[in-house]
Amino acid sequence: MVKQIVIRILGLALIIIALNFIYNFTLYDKDLYNECEEVLEMKKKKKETDILYFAESSNFNVQDKDSTKLCISEMTNLFFPKLKIIAVNKPAAHAGLYRYWLTQIDPSYKPKAVIVTLNMRSFDAPWIHSKLETPLQECIMLIKPYPNLVNRFLLSLNAYDNKTEAEREKMLQNEWEWTEIKFPFPFKYNTVRAWDNNMGWGGYKHPDGSWDFPKIGLACHYIKAFAFNINDENPRVKDFDFIADWCAKNKINLYLNLMAENIQYADSLVGKELVFLMKENRDYLVKRYNKNNCVVIDNLEAVPGKEYSDQVWTNEHYSYKGRMTVSKNVANKLKDQFNNYYIKAY
Amino acid sequence: MSFNSLQFLFFLPIVIGLYYLLPHKFRWMLVFVASCYFYMVFVPKYILILFFIILIDFVAAQDIEATKGKTRLFYLIASLTANIALLGIFKYFNFFNENLGSVFSFFGKEFHPWNLEIILPIGLSFHTFQSMSYTIEVYRGNQKAEKHLGYFANYVLFFPQMVAGPIERYGKLGEQLKLEHKPIYKNFSDGFKLILFGLFIKMAVADNIAPFVNDVYWNPLQCNTSQVLAAVFLFSIQIYADFYGYSTIALGCAKLLGIDIMDNFKTPYLSKSVSEFWSRWHISLSTWFKDYLYIPLGGNRVKVPRWVFNILLVFLLSGLWHGASWTFIAWGGLHGLMLILEKLFTKLFKFKMPDRWNVVSVLLTIKTFVLTSFIWVFFRAESFQKAKDMFKAIIRNVHLPGVDISAVNAIVFSVILIFTDSVIYNSRFDTLLGSYKPQYRWVCYATLIFGLMAFSGTKKYAFIYFQF
Incomplete structure (x- = not known):
């Protein structure tokens, strides 16, 4: 009986291998289009790609009043008109996705460089435990390192990190409550919860003595978004480590484009302690990744507060002037590698 | 745990492998533990409800078998009441309350329904019906009371059918759970x-x-x-x-x-026909209602008005079994009505x-x-x-x-x-x-x-x- 079963299991394995080939040639692209369209686009444009630009919404978010609607990658491309920079964007994307996008690069059509957006908020608890994480995890199922047919089946079994919103919210609250924020100087609040509560209850008041709720809300939001220490255990750090290693192994120059954050508002609304954390985290990332074939483009303080599209929330969406500043910084760093292609666009 | 989950695709081969590796006398423990784990993946604490059903019906069946006369009936009613009360609390309490509120407001009275903030335990109607069938069969003398709590627990908990049936009878499933099964290709x-x-x-x-x-x-x-x-x-x-x-x-x-x-x-x-549909759809529930409600009510060996009543009652309750909502009751009622019309039509026109x-x-x-x-x-x-x-x-x-x-x-x-x-x-x-x-x-x-x-x-x- 054991022999009978083993033979049949082998037979089934062979069938699955054959079916995987059929799937790859027939349905895979259609499924990829439905689940992970940006990767399909990247694959389609592989022959014409010189530089790949992986990003979240910071790249493509533009405002109606902007005098130019070009996104950061397109603006960067103006400095290298003879090169083709292909952007692969997805709202709320982060290193956990980029690492899978990267593995979809065809070894025969490797780009000359890859620019990966390094968004500081993507290291924080609200982004890690965001409710958007479940759909993001779903969309990378088809590019996981297993046979495509198996990935497709795992997708239908929802065999990915598909925690419910309530579960994610619980994890977030837990992290705010218990994760200690470390300062090299004495500071009275050592958790997000404590700091946030203090701001919430004793923050800003109007001259007439009433609470200035919009200002309090924004200050609290800055605390929740930036009051954390990046360390080796952060899941995004592990993802970026993978990205850096992968690019080194495949001999592709990597540019980590650390996005600008509204340091001015963080300072004026919350104070120097928060700015200290932001800069300390920036220093950690620069030190960790600015080596070998990897270059960190430090934009953290590059964009002034008024150039952020949203003045009542934290984000990395900039006016055209902000995008121009970031793209200019990116181009300046790329110039070292692509000096022959560079022109002074603006 | 759901059958269409990755977890189950690992769980099943492990359980099957261990089942045949273990000596027969330990297998019931494996099935028990596996079934509890299977259920607890949903909402762990609700396993206590199942334990309650198991204990009540296990003890009630022993008492029914050990006693005579009206005492037997008392134990049966006690067991059925406990099961139905559980269903009532978890499934129908809020529905009943809301409807009571509507009645009160219809008569211009004030009534503030107090709803329970609970999630309905998965498959509760299935477990209770399966367990009730056991005590009824013991009462009727068709089934000997099980002396081994573990075997009885496995009958209620058996993971392949615990959350959505089929609603099995002890005579079939329970007895098989006690047998030693060899691995057969x-x-x-x-x-x-x-x-x-x-x-x-x-x-x-x-x-x-x-x-x-x-x-x-x-x-x-x-x-x-x-x-x-x-x-x-x-x-x-x-x-x-x-x-x-x-x-x-x-x-x-x-x-x-x-x-x-x-x-x-x-x-x-x-x-x-609709009657044929009901002999082919959710057979275990249809036969449950037939054996424990329709036939005791007299089945079709009664006068036409009483038969119509029997059919409607069974189908309305069948609708209510599905969910605490008037739409389910309407669904059951419509099926009952169609079945009645169909039977009357067939009889009237001698249609074959x-x-x-x-x-x-x-x-x-x-x-x-x-x-x-x-x-x-x-x-x-x-x-x-x-x-x-x-x-x-x-x-x-x-x-x-x-x-x-x-x-x-x-x-x-x-x-x-x-x-x-x-x-x-x-x-x-x-x-x-x-x-x-x-x-x-x-x-x-x-x-x-x-x-x-x-x-x-x-x-x-x-x-x-x-x-x-």
Whole structure:
């Protein structure tokens, strides 16, 4: 009986291998289009790609009043008109996705460089435990390192990190409550919860003595978004480590484009302690990744507060002037590698 | 734990492997632990409800057997009351309260219903009905009371069928759980076939239909007539594929452990009449109601008005069994009404159902499918208003452009299921496949595996009957 079963299991394995080939040639692209369209686009444009630009919404978010609607990658491309920079964007994307996008690069059509957006908020608890994480995890199922047919089946079994919103919210609250924020100087609040509560209850008041709720809300939001220490255990750090290693192994120059954050508002609304954390985290990332074939483009303080599209929330969406500043910084760093292609666009 | 989860695909082989590795005397413990774990993946604390049912009915059955006369009846009533009270608290309390509130407000009185903030334990109606059948059978003297608490617990908890049936009788399942089963190749082979087929019809058929049906039921008034009609018919297929898929997987899992559980479906949409439909749809529930309610009420050996009452009562309760909502009651009531009309019509016109397949039987089958599909609207709609909107959209929205949703996938897989049913008719998938030559059998395996792996819905939908 054991022999009978083993033979049949082998037979089934062979069938699955054959079916995987059929799937790859027939349905895979259609499924990829439905689940992970940006990767399909990247694959389609592989022959014409010189530089790949992986990003979240910071790249493509533009405002109606902007005098130019070009996104950061397109603006960067103006400095290298003879090169083709292909952007692969997805709202709320982060290193956990980029690492899978990267593995979809065809070894025969490797780009000359890859620019990966390094968004500081993507290291924080609200982004890690965001409710958007479940759909993001779903969309990378088809590019996981297993046979495509198996990935497709795992997708239908929802065999990915598909925690419910309530579960994610619980994890977030837990992290705010218990994760200690470390300062090299004495500071009275050592958790997000404590700091946030203090701001919430004793923050800003109007001259007439009433609470200035919009200002309090924004200050609290800055605390929740930036009051954390990046360390080796952060899941995004592990993802970026993978990205850096992968690019080194495949001999592709990597540019980590650390996005600008509204340091001015963080300072004026919350104070120097928060700015200290932001800069300390920036220093950690620069030190960790600015080596070998990897270059960190430090934009953290590059964009002034008024150039952020949203003045009542934290984000990395900039006016055209902000995008121009970031793209200019990116181009300046790329110039070292692509000096022959560079022109002074603006 | 759901059958259509990665977790289950690991859980099952581990349990099967350990089951045959362990000596017989320890196997009941494995089945018990595995079943508890299987259930606790949903909401761990609710296992206590099951333990309560098990203890009550185990003790009650011992007492029923040990006593005579009215005392036996007392123990039976105590056991049934405890089971029904559990159902009442978890499933019907809020429904009852809300309706009481409506009655009060109708008479101009003030009543503030106090609702329980609880989630309905998965499969509660199934466990309670299964457990109640045991005490009733002991009371009737058809079943000896089980002396081993572990075996009885396994009868209530048996993981392949614990959350959505089939509702088994102790005489069949309980006794098999006590036997020593040797690993037999045929059981493995049949079990695999059934699980594969069950997963296919749940994940590839039901889960591909679900998005379309959900979209239409979300806002029927925006859809045009053909879209709403398609949703009406496709839901019939969806709920069948969903529940039939679950039952087939359950059958396959039990088979792997050497245990036979009953078929819950026999190609119900190939029924020529509503009464035939009920002999082929959710058979374990129909037979439960027949054995423990319809026949004790006198069945059809009574005068016509009483028979009408019996039928209506059974079907109204069957509707209520499904869910604490008037729409479910209406669904049951309509089925009862159709069955009564059908019987009266047959009697009045001395109409005889054709035995063979011919034009008349095909037309009757289509009639039954259309009828049951429209009745399903009340089952699927969350309120009478929604059901009304569905019918309104069918009549009024003929010229509406409708919404941008595609039913192609849903229709293709529905046709596949109907075709498969017509091939399986009056047989079972494993039996039918077993009769094929090996090369055809393997083509079927390959087709099912490809269908399952490449075409399953990308959104996972919980089994519909889990909520009951």
